[in-house]
Amino acid sequence: MLEGFGHRVLTASDGIAGLEALKEGAKEGPNQIEVALVDIQMPGLCGDELIVLYREWEKAERIGKRPMRIYACTGNATSTDAGAYMRAGFDGCVSKPIYPHVFKAVLSGNRQRVQSVLVPGCTHSCSSMSSDSSNDS
Numbered sequence: 001m002l003e004g005f006g007h008r009v010l011t012a013s014d015g016i017a018g019l020e021a022l023k024e025g026a027k028e029g030p031n032q033i034e035v036a037l038v039d040i041q042m043p044g045l046c047g048d049e050l051i052v053l054y055r056e057w058e059k060a061e062r063i064g065k066r067p068m069r070i071y072a073c074t075g076n077a078t079s080t081d082a083g084a085y086m087r088a089g090f091d092g093c094v095s096k097p098i099y100p101h102v103f104k105a106v107l108s109g110n111r112q113r114v115q116s117v118l119v120p121g122c123t124h125s126c127s128s129m130s131s132d133s134s135n136d137s
Contacts, residue, residue: 015045055089
């Protein structure tokens with residue numbers, strides 16, 4: 001679905017491979033990842049563990065750089081869970097199944113559109129996003 005919208009999609013077989021993919025994708029260049037969706041339940045390393053390790057790495061290795069936007073994905077999201085994911089380091093949480101309008105909103109970079117599709121309990125605070133509608137697609 002995302003490739004149909006013109007986006008490049010990377011996948012990982014488990015949490016350990018996912019963490020390495022995020023680190024590699026954080027490098028500036030044509031293959032840089034702008035937005036990541038991370039499943040909470042993965043073998044090897046759970047999503048909430050992955051985000052803590054990635055954010056620690058990001059702070060040490062990407063000093064002064066804009067943080068990657070990373071959203072938790074789960075089929076069991078409650079507002080309590082969403083708050084815990086945000087405290088762990090995610091920028092928000094989306095429920096599965098993820099429908100096309102959710103992908104479009106998250107990828108838009110527009111704060112109001114993103115907020116509208118997050119699980120209740122998430123308050124998006126990413127400063128690199130716009131609050132106007134000029135980034136809508």
